Amino acid sequence: MNALVYALVQTLHTVMNLYIWIVIIAALLSFVRPDPYNPVVQVLYRLTEPVLAFIRKKMPFVVFSGIDLSPLVIILGLQLVDNFMMRTLLG
DSSP states (O other): OHHHHHHHHHHHHHHHHHHHHHHHHHHHHHHHOOOTTOHHHHHHHHHHHHHHHHHHHHOGGGEETTEEOHHHHHHHHHHHHHHHHHHHHHO
16 A cells, blocks of 8 residues: 555656646746747647636736746645645655
8 A cells, every 4th residue: 555655646746747847848938939830839838828827817916017927836836735745645
């Protein structure tokens, strides 16, 4: 049972870290304005835009003077959940 919990926690840790990198890449791409018809750009925006829109809707103060800090909120939130999960479940 302990090995199963460890495997699940490690898998969730990997998925969270992968999503953090996806958010970082999508945020950096927003500065460059790539071709919106590029399949890679479309996948990145489809993976991140629902979560970013939710954060912008629930926390409208994260966008000020044209600067969107919602990716930072997502990254910090995922790091918090990841650290809490790792410490709680793995001791």
